[in-house]
Amino acid sequence: MAYLYTSYNISEQQSMKKHIVLRAIGSSGRLARNPEDSIIIFKSRKILNLSKSSMEFKSIFLLFCLCLIQGFASATLDIKQDETDAGYFHWSSAKRFAEDANTVRNALPSLARQAYEEMRDDARNKGLPEGQTPSAMAALAVGSDVYFSSGLIGRPYLVHPGEVQNYIQEGVAKEVELAIFRCQQTYQSEHRYDMRCAEPIATQQYLVNNPDRSIVGQGKISTYGILNKNDVTNTGILNPCESRYGRWGCQVFIDKLQITRVGNQGDKPGLPSIQPSQGLEHCFWT
Numbered sequence: 001m002a003y004l005y006t007s008y009n010i011s012e013q014q015s016m017k018k019h020i021v022l023r024a025i026g027s028s029g030r031l032a033r034n035p036e037d038s039i040i041i042f043k044s045r046k047i048l049n050l051s052k053s054s055m056e057f058k059s060i061f062l063l064f065c066l067c068l069i070q071g072f073a074s075a076t077l078d079i080k081q082d083e084t085d086a087g088y089f090h091w092s093s094a095k096r097f098a099e100d101a102n103t104v105r106n107a108l109p110s111l112a113r114q115a116y117e118e119m120r121d122d123a124r125n126k127g128l129p130e131g132q133t134p135s136a137m138a139a140l141a142v143g144s145d146v147y148f149s150s151g152l153i154g155r156p157y158l159v160h161p162g163e164v165q166n167y168i169q170e171g172v173a174k175e176v177e178l179a180i181f182r183c184q185q186t187y188q189s190e191h192r193y194d195m196r197c198a199e200p201i202a203t204q205q206y207l208v209n210n211p212d213r214s215i216v217g218q219g220k221i222s223t224y225g226i227l228n229k230n231d232v233t234n235t236g237i238l239n240p241c242e243s244r245y246g247r248w249g250c251q252v253f254i255d256k257l258q259i260t261r262v263g264n265q266g267d268k269p270g271l272p273s274i275q276p277s278q279g280l281e282h283c284f285w286t
Helices: 052-073 101-125 174-187 198-209 250-256
Strands: 002-005 015-025 038-047 091-097 136-142 145-150 220-228 231-237 276-279
Touching (some): 101 136, 101 220, 101 231, 174 198, 174 250, 198 250
Antiparallel strands (some): 015 038, 091 276, 136 145, 220 231
16 A cells, blocks of 8 residues: 655645645555545644744655655555466466464455556556456465465466366476366366466465465465456456356365455455565466
């Protein structure tokens, strides 16, 4: 979250009405959409002598505000498009937070929202059309580490579509491979979207970068994205896709790994109140 100094008015009668309004803005510099993201932190009416010393004080105060803005503005999630393979469109990042695991868990819906908005801003700045911009972003937390992954646009990466079942690709993390196999055994069918959703990609991302760890029973996940494909401005928390049309979905996949979903379909979280303390390796390609 960053802040913007918006007004500072002085009347001709040497009375000053200060309205210092800090409005939460996203990492792209756009004003926050929600009124609750705006905080009025100082409002007073005083008669001041506009002497040299008071002007110096004002200058110092404004400099302090600018430093505050710069400090908060740098607290992005660094969501960037992967350049590994030109045949794919995928955005990702990973961050460690200083807060405890429960605080990070509660912030996941807001973090997923911020990550989604950073991705959309990046795609817009690059002039990419909707067809090359993923519709969702997942935030997967294990402890205080959060792995951010969009859905994958391009050919499937985790599996190779077959006539009856998907064939699991080489290089897939063992726990992801086992979960896919169990889903296939349960439903005797393929995944609805050939495992290109944000949730399995984020899971692969965590396990590839933490090969000695298990995610079973440890992961917490929130996904934010487009709620209605006919209106890309209608966004909110997305539940993992359900099994449908004889095919299994991501809800079954995360159930097999005992990953806990945080947030509910249609929730519209505010901006996060926590900031990352350091970056982590996050490439999911093997």
